[in-house]
Amino acid sequence: MDKPYSPFAADDRRPAAILIDAVERLGGSMRFSRDEEIYAQEEDADRLYRVVSGVVRTSRFSADGRRQIGSFYYAGDLFGFEVGSRHVFAAEALTDCEVRVARRGAIALAAGTDKIDEAILGATQMEMERLQAHVVLLCRRSAKERVGAFLAAHARNDPSAETELPMSRQDMADYLGLSMETVSRMLTRLQDEAIVDFGSTRRFQVRRWPALAAMAA
Amino acid sequence: MDKPYSPFAADDRRPAAILIDAVERLGGSMRFSRDEEIYAQEEDADRLYRVVSGVVRTSRFSADGRRQIGSFYYAGDLFGFEVGSRHVFAAEALTDCEVRVARRGAIALAAGTDKIDEAILGATQMEMERLQAHVVLLCRRSAKERVGAFLAAHARNDPSAETELPMSRQDMADYLGLSMETVSRMLTRLQDEAIVDFGSTRRFQVRRWPALAAMAA
DNA sequence: CGGTTAATTGAACGCATTCAACACGAGTGG
DNA sequence: CCACTCGTGTTGAATGCGTTCAATTAACCG
Known part of the structure; x- marks a missing residue:
C-alpha cells in the first residue's frame, strides 16, 4: 500500500x-x-x-x-x-x-x-x-496567515520541492473564508516577502520555510 | 431520564x-x-x-x-x-x-x-x-447574523419564554470569532430592530422569532 | 454604600470586500 | 502565425464592517 x-x-x-x-x-x-x-x-x-x-x-x-x-x-x-x-x-x-x-x-x-x-x-x-483546527484558523487568523497556512499544509510533505495547487483561487477562497481577490493579494504579498515563489499560477516553491511554517501553527 | x-x-x-x-x-x-x-x-x-x-x-x-x-x-x-x-x-x-x-x-x-x-x-x-455548521457560520456570515444565530440557538427550545445566557459577552465573542464590543453592538442593534428584547444583560425575550430564526439558517 | 468587574458606547483606524479594469494563458479558427 | 475569445487570475480604488483603544455606564458583591 x-x-x-x-x-x-x-x-x-x-x-x-x-x-x-x-x-x-x-x-x-x-x-x-x-x-x-x-x-x-x-x-x-x-x-x-x-x-x-x-x-x-x-x-x-x-x-x-x-x-x-x-x-x-x-x-x-x-x-x-x-x-x-x-x-x-x-x-x-x-x-x-x-x-x-x-x-x-x-x-x-x-x-x-x-x-x-x-x-x-x-x-x-x-x-x-x-475541523477544529479549521475553526481556529477561521476565527482567529488574518487573511495572510490563512493563506500562508494553506500553502504550508500543501508544501509540508516536501518543502524543498515545487508544490502544485490543483484548485482555483476561488476554491481556496471558499475554503479559507476569504474573497478570491484577497487570496490573490496575499499570495503576491507572500511572494514579495520572499516567503514563497510562484513559478506559474498554480505552482510554487517555498523560499523561507520557517516563516511559512510559523503561519500554520 | x-x-x-x-x-x-x-x-x-x-x-x-x-x-x-x-x-x-x-x-x-x-x-x-x-x-x-x-x-x-x-x-x-x-x-x-x-x-x-x-x-x-x-x-x-x-x-x-x-x-x-x-x-x-x-x-x-x-x-x-x-x-x-x-x-x-x-x-x-x-x-x-x-x-x-x-x-x-x-x-x-x-x-x-x-x-x-x-x-x-x-x-x-x-x-x-x-462543528461543520460552525465553520459555515464563521466563514460566511456577518457579525449580526452570527450573534442572531447564537441567540436563536439558545431560544429555540421555547422561543416564547425568556431565555437566559449563562456566559459573558467575551465568551460569546470567543465562540463566534468576534470582539466583545462587536457582540455588544450587534445585541443592541437586534434590540433596536425589535427582534429581541433584553430585560437584563443576560436575559432576553424573542420579539420576532421569524426574523431571528432566519439568521440561524 | 463603595469597590470591582462586566457591558455599553464613541471615535478612529485598518483589514478585507466589492466593483471594475486589466493581464495572462489556453484553445480556436481565420 | 496572429487575432479572438473565454476562463482565470491580478491589480486598483473606494467602501464598509469589525477592531482597537478609550471613556462611560450598569450590574454585582462585599
Missing part, C-alpha cells in the same frame, strides 16, 4: 488502516471527470470512498447561494464518512480522478461491525481534529 | 442514549465551582462526562494567547469525547456545576467495546455536524 499523501490529514493515520484495506479489497472502482459530482448534498451516506488518483473537493451551498468548501482529498485519502446518515457536504471531482467505493454494509460484513465502527470512529476523529 | 436540553446539539440525540445511560449508572459525581477546570488542554481523554447541572465551556488557547471557545454544554449533554486520545480543548465550569464522570474502560466493560464505539461514533458525528 502506498503511503497516502494529504495536506490536511492529521499525522497519525493508523486507525484508518483497516478501512483503507477494506475499501481496497471490497470496493469497486469509479472514474469521474473534472467537476463531476460524486455524491450530492443531503444524499444518503452509506458508502465509503478512497481517492486513487486525482483530487476531490467537498462543498456545500447555503440557502443564499454562498459556497463553503469542506475539504480537499488527495490520493490515498478516505472520504464520505464526515457525518451521520446523510451527507452535509457534496463531493465533486476537482480534477479527473479515480475513486474506490465500498458500501458500509459490505465492509461491516467482512470486517465485523465492531471493527468498522472502531475504524470509522478513528477516521472521524481525525477529520474532527482538522 | 429527563430530556436533555442543549442549544447546540443536533435534533436527533438517539445514538447517545446508551452512553448517557452508562455514564449515569457507572459514573461518579463531581462538583466544580465557577471557572474551575474540569480537564486540561492536552490531557488524556479517557473519560466521558455528562452535565447534571450548570454549564460547561470548552476552550483552547493558541500559542499567541488568543482564545477559542469550542462549545457550551448544558444539563444532559455529554462531553469530553470531542477528539482522539488527548483533549484538544480544555473544559471549565462556566457556572457552578455537577458532572457525572465515567472511565471509557468501565463503560466498555459494561456495555461491550462494540456498543460503546458505536455510541461514541454517533455522538462524535453529532458533534461534527455542529
Whole structure:
C-alpha cells in the first residue's frame, strides 16, 4: 500500500488502516471527470470512498447561494464518512480522478461491525481534529496567515520541492473564508516577502520555510 | 431520564442514549465551582462526562494567547469525547456545576467495546455536524447574523419564554470569532430592530422569532 | 454604600470586500 | 502565425464592517 499523501490529514493515520484495506479489497472502482459530482448534498451516506488518483473537493451551498468548501482529498485519502446518515457536504471531482467505493454494509460484513465502527470512529476523529483546527484558523487568523497556512499544509510533505495547487483561487477562497481577490493579494504579498515563489499560477516553491511554517501553527 | 436540553446539539440525540445511560449508572459525581477546570488542554481523554447541572465551556488557547471557545454544554449533554486520545480543548465550569464522570474502560466493560464505539461514533458525528455548521457560520456570515444565530440557538427550545445566557459577552465573542464590543453592538442593534428584547444583560425575550430564526439558517 | 468587574458606547483606524479594469494563458479558427 | 475569445487570475480604488483603544455606564458583591 502506498503511503497516502494529504495536506490536511492529521499525522497519525493508523486507525484508518483497516478501512483503507477494506475499501481496497471490497470496493469497486469509479472514474469521474473534472467537476463531476460524486455524491450530492443531503444524499444518503452509506458508502465509503478512497481517492486513487486525482483530487476531490467537498462543498456545500447555503440557502443564499454562498459556497463553503469542506475539504480537499488527495490520493490515498478516505472520504464520505464526515457525518451521520446523510451527507452535509457534496463531493465533486476537482480534477479527473479515480475513486474506490465500498458500501458500509459490505465492509461491516467482512470486517465485523465492531471493527468498522472502531475504524470509522478513528477516521472521524481525525477529520474532527482538522475541523477544529479549521475553526481556529477561521476565527482567529488574518487573511495572510490563512493563506500562508494553506500553502504550508500543501508544501509540508516536501518543502524543498515545487508544490502544485490543483484548485482555483476561488476554491481556496471558499475554503479559507476569504474573497478570491484577497487570496490573490496575499499570495503576491507572500511572494514579495520572499516567503514563497510562484513559478506559474498554480505552482510554487517555498523560499523561507520557517516563516511559512510559523503561519500554520 | 429527563430530556436533555442543549442549544447546540443536533435534533436527533438517539445514538447517545446508551452512553448517557452508562455514564449515569457507572459514573461518579463531581462538583466544580465557577471557572474551575474540569480537564486540561492536552490531557488524556479517557473519560466521558455528562452535565447534571450548570454549564460547561470548552476552550483552547493558541500559542499567541488568543482564545477559542469550542462549545457550551448544558444539563444532559455529554462531553469530553470531542477528539482522539488527548483533549484538544480544555473544559471549565462556566457556572457552578455537577458532572457525572465515567472511565471509557468501565463503560466498555459494561456495555461491550462494540456498543460503546458505536455510541461514541454517533455522538462524535453529532458533534461534527455542529462543528461543520460552525465553520459555515464563521466563514460566511456577518457579525449580526452570527450573534442572531447564537441567540436563536439558545431560544429555540421555547422561543416564547425568556431565555437566559449563562456566559459573558467575551465568551460569546470567543465562540463566534468576534470582539466583545462587536457582540455588544450587534445585541443592541437586534434590540433596536425589535427582534429581541433584553430585560437584563443576560436575559432576553424573542420579539420576532421569524426574523431571528432566519439568521440561524 | 463603595469597590470591582462586566457591558455599553464613541471615535478612529485598518483589514478585507466589492466593483471594475486589466493581464495572462489556453484553445480556436481565420 | 496572429487575432479572438473565454476562463482565470491580478491589480486598483473606494467602501464598509469589525477592531482597537478609550471613556462611560450598569450590574454585582462585599
